[in-house]
Amino acid sequence: MLLTSDTGLANGRPKGTSTGMRSYNLTTNSALSSWWAAVGGRPDDVRVECAGDGDLPSAFRVTDFAAAAIGAAGAAVAELIARRNGTPPPVSVDRRLASMWFGFSLRPQGWQLPPLWDPIAGDYAAADGWIRLHTNAPHHRAVALAVLDVPFEKAAVTAAVSRWNADALETAIVDGGGCAATMRSVEAWRAHPQGTAVAGEPLVHREVHAPGAPPTWKLEPERPLAGIRVLDLTRILAGPVGTRFLAGFGADVLRIDPPAWDEAALAPEVTLGKRCARLDLRTREGIATFEELLAQADVLVHGYRPGALDALGLSAQRRRSIRPELVDVSLDAYGWSGAWHARRGFDS
Numbered sequence: 001m002l003l004t005s006d007t008g009l010a011n012g013r014p015k016g017t018s019t020g021m022r023s024y025n026l027t028t029n030s031a032l033s034s035w036w037a038a039v040g041g042r043p044d045d046v047r048v049e050c051a052g053d054g055d056l057p058s059a060f061r062v063t064d065f066a067a068a069a070i071g072a073a074g075a076a077v078a079e080l081i082a083r084r085n086g087t088p089p090p091v092s093v094d095r096r097l098a099s100m101w102f103g104f105s106l107r108p109q110g111w112q113l114p115p116l117w118d119p120i121a122g123d124y125a126a127a128d129g130w131i132r133l134h135t136n137a138p139h140h141r142a143v144a145l146a147v148l149d150v151p152f153e154k155a156a157v158t159a160a161v162s163r164w165n166a167d168a169l170e171t172a173i174v175d176g177g178g179c180a181a182t183m184r185s186v187e188a189w190r191a192h193p194q195g196t197a198v199a200g201e202p203l204v205h206r207e208v209h210a211p212g213a214p215p216t217w218k219l220e221p222e223r224p225l226a227g228i229r230v231l232d233l234t235r236i237l238a239g240p241v242g243t244r245f246l247a248g249f250g251a252d253v254l255r256i257d258p259p260a261w262d263e264a265a266l267a268p269e270v271t272l273g274k275r276c277a278r279l280d281l282r283t284r285e286g287i288a289t290f291e292e293l294l295a296q297a298d299v300l301v302h303g304y305r306p307g308a309l310d311a312l313g314l315s316a317q318r319r320r321s322i323r324p325e326l327v328d329v330s331l332d333a334y335g336w337s338g339a340w341h342a343r344r345g346f347d348s
Contacts, residue, residue, distance in 0.1 A: 224250060255277070256293075
């Protein structure tokens with residue numbers, strides 16, 4: 001299972017530069033080993049090789065993170081193949097390509113993507129620090145402007161934010177149904193009550209209710225997930241990227257969005273390899289249609305806040321009753337404990 005590329009620039013190296021190969025076992029790489037253990041993988045099942053060196057410029061080790069994440073996902077696919085065919089294929093990750101896939105995976109030719117950000121979205125200096133305003137959705141922008149009591153003008157927003165305490169503005173906007181986040185240092189987040197709550201949780205909460213039988217279908221090396229049906233109820237950005245990975249290895253992924261949802265700037269990125277549909281889960285007809293789809297699915301990936309599906313009559317118990325063998329993956333922005341566990345989360 002080789003993930004390579006020969007296009008573009010990344011990690012400060014021109015394309016075509018030979019960088020050699022590093023080989024490591026999952027037990028000797030901290031990120032890989034911790035993620036692999038979190039999902040129940042055994043340390044000696046799969047070897048992962050990593051090509052290249054260098055790093056994407058960042059305050060954080062983004063390239064190491066990207067290579068380890070893709071390596072762990074590749075190892076999981078290799079393990080599935082091994083359970084069917086007896087021997088796992090080798091897994092190789094190109095650090096340069098991994099960095100690029102953590103940015104954009106496509107380059108428009110003959111067309112242009114809409115702007116990624118609303119004119120008001122961005123980082124602002126508050127009276128005591130910095131805050132991020134996320135205003136891509138019209139209703140989020142409306143909340144921010146209403147709290148700040150300013151017109152739709154960047155300069156007016158900048159001036160108004162400068163008079164607020166960052167945490168107070170964050171609270172006011174979030175309580176109003178908008179999206180904002182104080183920009184905290186790593187140390188400040190560790191000391192924050194929600195940071196403390198998240199740090200006390202396992203990386204992955206994992207429960208086994210009705211384990212399915214080992215795969216009996218033929219696994220093609222080029223598309224080892226072909227035949228697996230995935231329902232994708234996720235938005236930007238982690239969930240759609242995860243299901244895009246499954247689609248890339250052959251899974252049949254159906255992405256379901258609310259009727260009015262729009263993310264035009266990133267839709268080409270997050271829908272690669274997927275079928276897409278609109279469904280209103282707030283209606284009886286929508287719920288009935290979803291339950292029919294769920295009964296035929298192997299995997300469900302959703303990014304709703306805790307309790308949101310329960311309110312629609314689709315609790316975890318209900319989902320298991322419809323499809324006992326379902327692999328049910330739930331993403332939550334701020335963890336599963338603490339005062340923020342049900343807070344809406346956004347990538348920025």
